[in-house]
Amino acid sequence: MEKYMKRALQLAKLGVGHTNPNPLVGAVIVKNGKIIGEGYHEYYGGPHAEINALKNAKEDVKGAQLYVTLEPCCHYGKTPPCVDAIVKSGIKDVFIAMEDPNKLVSGKGIKHLKEAGLNVYTGLLKDEAEKLNEIFIKYITTKKPYVILKSAMTIDGKIATTTGDSKWITNEKSREHVHMMRGGVMAIMVGINTVIKDNPYLTTRIDGLKNPLRVIVDSRGRIPLDANVVIDKSARTIVATTDMMPYKKVKALKDSCVDVIVLDKLNNEVDLKKLMDMLGEMGIDSVIIEGGGTLNYSALKEGIVDKVMFYIAPKIIGGSNSLTPVEGKGIDLIKDAIIVEKLDVKRFDDDILMEGYIKK
Ligand code: AOF
């Protein structure tokens, strides 16, 4: 029954921002057509969704149906295997939206349940479940962060006026959506030009959501020591640089409790692929890139971007020197353009959000 899986997906979403790098999972227990237990994975390392649903059940679950958005686990991680608890509970039927891409589980959880005599049905609302866990799927299978590129522009394709003013292009609802997005990822990344021009904080201004790690890409060490991302301690900041950053600057940043990562150069810029590998090794499962145009172009050209989100506001500012979302050298021929597929369009009053995935 779709409605129960929909409810399980809804519950899973309540964990946004708290479970990374683990998945968002929801579970619903149904008996005689009535929901008798609900649960979700609330925080990283905490009990899994199925366990919470069993714990919250208001009636005996013997003979009941379990709807869960991810294949129940069969391994000892931070918690014992969920399949054992499910089998022991007497639940009879298990509906699973998607298989667990985690090699420790994938398919083995389902097999275990079937062997124990339970009826298992997979694939109910699979697409929705996979979209919900797109970060988890990439990270658990590649150990590289899922990268979202976000930009806000006018209808004539500019991200700032000729004087550099950009506050604000999009409306409040669009900006709140961005803050929600920030709360669901582990890192936010910008280029040094954005820090110099806008002096942003890069924090999540929404109650209950964590601030992501701030990553500043600054190949030559131009970051001002009084920048908000250096002074403000409400989130950790990493400056990704190359050996072109003067040693004195490295030391001054470290003295201000800012981490500095020195990476190889690629055309005199930070090698972004290596940076992603490193962030992945640090346990960072997701990064939102918020510009500016130079970093956006490099990220797209290096092929590290998975998803783009372009917020478009019905304003026109013109100016041949006004910045655009993607600058750099650009691509010569239309036939070589980077293609965005599976496009989705949302509206926030008069603003439009176009989001889609980079064709690989
Ligand atoms: C979760 N929450 O609700 C489910 C997960 O280290 P552990 O014990 O927390 O196990 C993490 C793995 O368990 C995770 O990678 C995924 O494969 C599986 N299922 N994980 O954090 C859940 N059902």
Ligand code: ZN
């Ligand atoms: Zn589990």
